[in-house]
Amino acid sequence: MRKTLLGLSAALAMAAPSLSMAAFVSGPVVYNFNFIYSGTSTGLTYDADGAPYSDLPVLLICIDHETDPPFTYDIPAAQFDTEAGARAIKGGSGAAGEAAIYWLMDQYYESYYKNGSGEQRRALQHALWELGNDYDGTAASIDPSAGKARPALEDVTEYVLIPGTTQAAFVTAYTTLYDAMRATLPTLRTTYRSGTYTMDLFSNRDPEYQHMVALIERTPANTPPLADPSITGTPQIGKTVTGSYEYADNHADPENPSGTTYRFVTSPNPDITSSSQGTVVDSGSTGGDDQTVSYTVQPTDVNQYLYYCVTPDAQTGPTPGLEVCTAAAGPVASLPPKAVPSLNQWSLMALMSLLAAMGLTRIRRPRKA
Known part of the structure; x- marks a missing residue:
């Protein structure tokens, strides 16, 4: 019976990894050499029982900055914590940043990554770095000239080594992404998830290597609202x-x-x-x-x-x-005590004059015979 349950669990995980519980996975990731820090794995498995993470290739793209991608030749197996959510984001955006990354990949995976030029792929990398490091939930934090990503300071011809690469095309590519992010992300719901691709955020267990967004070209399983x-x-x-x-x-x-x-x-x-x-x-x-x-x-x-x-x-x-x-509101306070009415300077002077007049009248009142 236990073996049957494990088999069903593995089948479910392969069909829809996002439905499985957060767990450690590891396996080889092959660098794609396409001007963006991406790798593909067909051998990720759950550490607990060796079950495959997916029966389809898993695309992994770096969302960190200033750490190494986890697919150099001297790393036999990358190690990740799945369903890491905001823990995979170094910036201060939290759940908003997770939703933003899913939105970006949802909108631009086909045009910028899968079918894009070298300049577009490099621009997409900078946009992911922006969301993973600099974005704090505001439009002002999405700045191509500031923070860690800073595509405006990069000479793309040093990275995209193919004939015809131009800085102008790179500027157009990242400007398009940054304008779209500024216009959309500050009001994007934090529960945004793709209805087209199965996606997850992976936290690297080795702090020397980057956290990743994982994408599988499969419509995600229909999950509860x-x-x-x-x-x-x-x-x-x-x-x-x-x-x-x-x-x-x-x-x-x-x-x-x-x-x-x-x-x-x-x-x-x-x-x-x-x-x-x-x-x-x-x-x-x-x-x-x-x-x-x-x-x-x-x-x-x-x-x-x-x-x-x-x-x-x-x-x-x-x-x-x-x-x-929700987060807590409160604690609940009691009603404040009613304030004692106070008199300003002029009201106080008028009251004193009135009292003085009343006293004078009382003194001058004649006595009855």
Whole structure:
């Protein structure tokens, strides 16, 4: 029975590596010699049981800078941690950087890498370095003249050693990429995933070598939808907080608005990952990701942290997705004490004059006979 389960697990991993749990893989990576730090592996295997990572070639492209690519001749087997996510990104962009890399490869793999010129491939390399090292979630951080990538400072003819290579073509290529990234990435949802290619971020286990984006030319398996919730407002008794979220599905399966559910949760813990780890104080259907849900903070919530948790539901395909909770808001504060009214200088002088006049009148009032 155990052997059967391992066989099914291996088959699933080969068909859709992104569905398998994060794990160590290793194997030879052959340098492609195409003016970008890319290599291809047909022999990556899971260290745990030796199962193949994929039954199709895995393309690996460097996303680091100032470290070595992991496919020189003296490295018999590269070693990676799969599903590394933001851990494979040296810049400060986190999940936004991971989504940005997937978007870039989704949009430009065919035109710039697979069918592109030497100048375009070199430009794509710089764009990946930009996202892996310099991008911080803002358009201003995408700068071809600053940071670690800096394609504007490179003479492409020193790297693309083929007749007809021109600096002008390289400038056009990287300008196109950088303009598109500045226009799109700051508002790109952090849950963006390709619906065309199976992709992953690999963290190199040896710090001397680069982290990689891995791409397999296979439509990714249809996976459950994702939600990216947020909570806004003042966590204070009597105040209102508002929950919202972004819905995403890698096969564009539409959301089922009545099936997507929310929970407002309180907890003394400043870091929970599930509504089951706290007290549910409000729940229901979200009505879709174009709607918001509000909650009025109660006296019983004082000193607790507030969370907004969402479980996305799709109309078609695998569903529901996993529940996701926001970062903590709070802790909830009690109402501030009512301020004692104060008088300004002129009001105080007027009051003193009035009191003086009242006292004088009292003194002068004649006594009854």
